[in-house]
Amino acid sequence: MTGETQNRNREKVLSIKDLSVNFKTENGLVQALRRVSIDIPPKQIVGLVGESGCGKSTVINSILRLLSNNAEIIQGSIHLQNKNILMMTSTQLRAIRGKRISVIFQDPMTSLNPALSIGRQMTDIQYRDQINQVAKRQRAIDMLTRVGIPDAEKRLKSYPHQFSGGMRQRIAIAMALIMEPDLLIADEPTTALDATLQIQIIELLKTLQKEFRCSVLFVSHHLGLVADFCDQVVVMYAGEVVESGNVRDIFHRAAHPYTKRLLECDPARIKTKTRVLPTIPGYIPDLVNLSDDCIFKDRCHVKDNKCPLTVAPLTELTPGHFVQCHLSQEGENL
Amino acid sequence: MKNLLEIDNVKIRFRTKGMLKAVIDRDKDPYIEAVCGASLTIKQGETFALVGESGAGKTTLARSIIGLVTPSQGSIRYQDQELMGLDDKAFKPLKRDIAMMFQDPVGCLSPRLSVRSIITEPFKIHGLPINDVSKEATKLLDMVGLPASFLNSFPYQLSGGQARRVGMARALALSPKLIIADEPTAGLDVSIQGEILNLMYRLQHELNISFLVITHNLAVVRHTSDRMAIMYLGRFVETGPTDQIFEQPSHPYTRVLLSSSPEPDPDAPRNRVMPIGEIPSLINRPSGCEFHTRCIYVEDRCRLEFPPDRTIGLDHNMTCFKSEKMK
Numbered sequence: 001m002t003g004e005t006q007n008r009n010r011e012k013v014l015s016i017k018d019l020s021v022n023f024k025t026e027n028g029l030v031q032a033l034r035r036v037s038i039d040i041p042p043k044q045i046v047g048l049v050g051e052s053g054c055g056k057s058t059v060i061n062s063i064l065r066l067l068s069n070n071a072e073i074i075q076g077s078i079h080l081q082n083k084n085i086l087m088m089t090s091t092q093l094r095a096i097r098g099k100r101i102s103v104i105f106q107d108p109m110t111s112l113n114p115a116l117s118i119g120r121q122m123t124d125i126q127y128r129d130q131i132n133q134v135a136k137r138q139r140a141i142d143m144l145t146r147v148g149i150p151d152a153e154k155r156l157k158s159y160p161h162q163f164s165g166g167m168r169q170r171i172a173i174a175m176a177l178i179m180e181p182d183l184l185i186a187d188e189p190t191t192a193l194d195a196t197l198q199i200q201i202i203e204l205l206k207t208l209q210k211e212f213r214c215s216v217l218f219v220s221h222h223l224g225l226v227a228d229f230c231d232q233v234v235v236m237y238a239g240e241v242v243e244s245g246n247v248r249d250i251f252h253r254a255a256h257p258y259t260k261r262l263l264e265c266d267p268a269r270i271k272t273k274t275r276v277l278p279t280i281p282g283y284i285p286d287l288v289n290l291s292d293d294c295i296f297k298d299r300c301h302v303k304d305n306k307c308p309l310t311v312a313p314l315t316e317l318t319p320g321h322f323v324q325c326h327l328s329q330e331g332e333n334l
Numbered sequence: 335m336k337n338l339l340e341i342d343n344v345k346i347r348f349r350t351k352g353m354l355k356a357v358i359d360r361d362k363d364p365y366i367e368a369v370c371g372a373s374l375t376i377k378q379g380e381t382f383a384l385v386g387e388s389g390a391g392k393t394t395l396a397r398s399i400i401g402l403v404t405p406s407q408g409s410i411r412y413q414d415q416e417l418m419g420l421d422d423k424a425f426k427p428l429k430r431d432i433a434m435m436f437q438d439p440v441g442c443l444s445p446r447l448s449v450r451s452i453i454t455e456p457f458k459i460h461g462l463p464i465n466d467v468s469k470e471a472t473k474l475l476d477m478v479g480l481p482a483s484f485l486n487s488f489p490y491q492l493s494g495g496q497a498r499r500v501g502m503a504r505a506l507a508l509s510p511k512l513i514i515a516d517e518p519t520a521g522l523d524v525s526i527q528g529e530i531l532n533l534m535y536r537l538q539h540e541l542n543i544s545f546l547v548i549t550h551n552l553a554v555v556r557h558t559s560d561r562m563a564i565m566y567l568g569r570f571v572e573t574g575p576t577d578q579i580f581e582q583p584s585h586p587y588t589r590v591l592l593s594s595s596p597e598p599d600p601d602a603p604r605n606r607v608m609p610i611g612e613i614p615s616l617i618n619r620p621s622g623c624e625f626h627t628r629c630i631y632v633e634d635r636c637r638l639e640f641p642p643d644r645t646i647g648l649d650h651n652m653t654c655f656k657s658e659k660m661k
Contacts, residue, residue: 051523052494166612194387195550195594196609196628203608221523223598247600265524267531268553269598273577275535277528277557 012079013182013215014040014063014101019076021058021067028288032058033239034295035311036076040183045209045216047230047247049223051262053284055239056219060185062086063217064103065093080183099128102176106188108168111175112160118144118171119156125175139178146211147174147204166197173204177212184209185217190225202229223266227251235259238284240295245321255323257300294326302327338512338544339376339399344369344408346394346568350617366616368394369405369568376512379538381545383555383576385591386565389613392548393437395565396514399546400432401425412512430460433505437516437548439497443489449475449500450485456507474503479533495526499533506537514546519554531558552595556580561649564588567616567624574650585652586629623654631656 021033033055040046048056061067063078065085078085080096088096105111113121122140123133137156144152147170160168169189176184186205190198202225209216220226226233226247233250235243235258243256254260261280263269270277282299293309294300307326315328346369356364369391376382384392397403399410401417410417412428420428433456436442443452450471457464464470472482478499489497498518505513518534519527531554537543549555555562555576563573564587572585583589586607593606610628614620620627626636633655641653 051525164612194613195552196387196590197612199594199596199606200609223524224596227598227600227602228596228604251598251600262524263598265528266553266598267524267528267557268595270557274557277531279528279532280525 011042011081012039013042013081014038014217015077015079016059016063017077017079019059019062019078020074021062022072022074023068024070024072025288030287031239031290032071032287033062034290036236036239036241038234038241038244040215040217041232042182042215043209043213044231045218045229047226047233048217048219048236049221049226049233049262050236051221051284053238054236056236057187058239059236060103060187060217060219063185064097064101098125098181099179100181101183101185102179102181103185103187104169104172104176104189106191108165108172109160111172112168114160117157117159118163122156122175122178125178128179140174143174143178144171146208147171147177149174165193166200169193169197169201170204173201173208177208177214180212181214183215183217185219187219188221189218190222191220198225205229223263224268235262238295239287240324241322242296242325243321243323245318249318249321253317253321255317255321255328256296256325257302257327258296261299261301296325336378337375338378338413339374339546340409340411341372341374341395341399342409342411344372344395344398344405344410346391346398346403346405367568367619368616369398371408372563372565372568372570374563374570374573376544376546378511379542379544380560381538381547381558383559383562384546384548384565385550385552385555385562387550387613389567389616390565391568392565393516396434396516396546396548399514400429400434426460430456430508431511433508433510433513435498435501435505435513435515435518437520439494439501439521440489440492442501443492443497443504445489447488448485449487449489449492452489452500453503453507456504460508462508474507475500477506477537478503479529494522495530498522498530502530502533502537506541509541510543512544512546514548516548517550518547519549519551527554534558552592564591567614567619569624569653570651571625571654572650572652574647574652578647578650582647584646584650585625585654586631587625588652590628625654 016036016038019033019036023030023032036059050056073086080100119140123136126136141152149155149167149170163171190201193201206229218230230247233247234241237258243259250259254263264278265280267277280299285295285298292311294307294312297303312324312326314322314324316322317328345367347365347367349364350366351364372395386392394403398405405418450468453474454467454471468485471485475482475484480499492500519530534545538545547559559576562576562579563570566587572579572588579588583592589607590609594609614627622638623636623641626632635655641655643651643653645651
């Protein structure tokens with residue numbers, strides 16, 4: 001972010017700067033991310049919102065260096081404290097994955113090995129620590145108890161399929177936090193769960209975040225959960241960050257036309273009963289044939305013909321509240 | 335308004351083990367009851383919503399209406415005609431009137447058929463002659479807001495929202511009177527979700543179709559349905575007009591569900607009723623009130639007796655011992 005200059009003295013856990021990622025496909029070069037900058041301050045929960053295809057997963061995969069072979073990082077850097085993740089060797093990456101950055105995925109079965117017991121997996125993940133098996137086992141029990149697995153000691157022998165969906169997600173959280181990482185990436189951690197479990201998992205994450213004092217990058221398209229859980233929010237659209245700021249900036253003083261539209265569309269926000277729900281007319285632009293101007297121009301409802309045919313500049317409206325829109329230049333309230 | 339569909343005390347059970355195994359185990363009751371004693375009516379032109387978590391029996395109940403599963407007891411009447419026990423031949427003409435939009439939007443479309451064939455297949459199945467397949471297919475696509483260029487597409491080329499629309503076009507093919515929409519917006523982005531719901535409402539308005547919508551998204555229910563039922567472990571715990579339930583949720587489970595989806599406002603008051611634990615297994619149903627294991631208002635009586643079905647307002651029922659004390 002350009003406000004980086006202002007905040008430089010403040011320490012960041014993770015700082016993504018001007019990241020652009022392309023994917024080579026049969027149909028041409030897909031520009032999945034363009035000049036994405038995201039800062040994650042210590043002990044803060046940063047929400048990443050946007051509709052499918054906006055690049056949320058590409059951001060996560062870039063941080064973890066898990067991008068597929070056809071991906072090409074055009075420019076930018078991802079600094080974990082003072083080291084650039086994009087420059088790291090595989091040995092260096094191995095030292096941070098799971099230890100300093102860990103992830104919870106949407107489906108816990110993708111991160112748990114179905115053929116190994118929970119106890120084995122919980123001790124294996126501590127392979128870096130020079131402590132004996134008994135201590136590792138005890139640590140696993142403590143961690144499982146903390147995430148709310150009853151009878152943790154007995155259940156160490158159980159396999160993932162013997163747990164319910166909610167319990168599996170709790171175990172995945174325990175595995176992610178056992179090494180006390182600086183940054184926890186939660187990729188739609190509750191989407192696969194029922195409503196009552198969803199809120200239980202969010203409350204659990206809230207408590208654990210306070211206990212472990214880690215930063216969280218919370219990726220979700222559920223605006224209600226983001227409002228409830230996050231301190232900062234980053235809004236992405238078609239591979240670009242269009243707006244970012246603290247949670248109240250975004251939910252009360254949204255400045256970008258897309259953010260406004262997105263919030264209006266959420267039926268949970270509409271208090272009086274209506275049969276006709278608002279939508280965002282138009283389609284997401286084709287990421288292969290992009291023109292080099294405002295990304296939202298085709299669907300924008302406030303666009304005036306004065307908008308220049310250039311990339312919209314990033315404006316800092318109030319400290320920490322950034323918006324990428326031509327019309328916010330004059331400080332207009334859109 | 336006339337009742338289009340009446341479901342009365344329907345029970346649907348599934349075998350948990352084979353006949354021989356049950357005899358060997360001396361298990362007299364090798365069944366689980368996915369739906370036990372559900373009753374509802376759907377009037378002409380209205381939208382009825384079924385809400386509940388996974389495993390509550392919503393889909394099973396809906397599938398029983400079009401004969402995909404057979405209830406063990408109860409009655410399902412469509413326009414005063416009993417559907418239970420009807421043989422295939424007698425049922426077939428009725429299936430023209432009741433269409434289904436399945437849960438998995440892409441999975442319910444045959445991967446080997448073009449959109450044109452998919453949406454005109456109902457005519458073939460029911461032996462109805464159509465002169466110009468392309469014309470009919472174009473008309474149907476037009477109704478759901480897709481251009482005719484999709485006629486030759488195959489399901490894998492469609493996005494989630496487009497696949498829903500094709501599923502809807504197929505459901506509309508035979509001009510049904512009732513459409514069962516199983517999770518019509520699951521997995522869609524909010525802006526597209528609105529488009530699909532608006533389309534459903536427009537069609538309902540123009541063609542006077544009734545909808546049975548199955549969903550777990552309460553915000554959707556609030557804006558799109560006239561009446562609703564909340565299901566828990568195969569039973570209705572609360573039924574009534576949607577507006578009334580949202581204004582005055584009475585059953586503890588309804589309250590839990592309502593407070594489980596936070597408002598998109600960081601400063602909204604959070605008087606949250608935190609849910610406890612997880613849904614019990616259908617194999618070991620809790621005694622007494624089946625929600626007692628997760629209820630914060632539980633008392634001794636709840637563990638032993640089954641709560642009565644009580645009327646607490648116009649057309650508004652619920653099964654819980656106490657409703658006054660909770661306020």
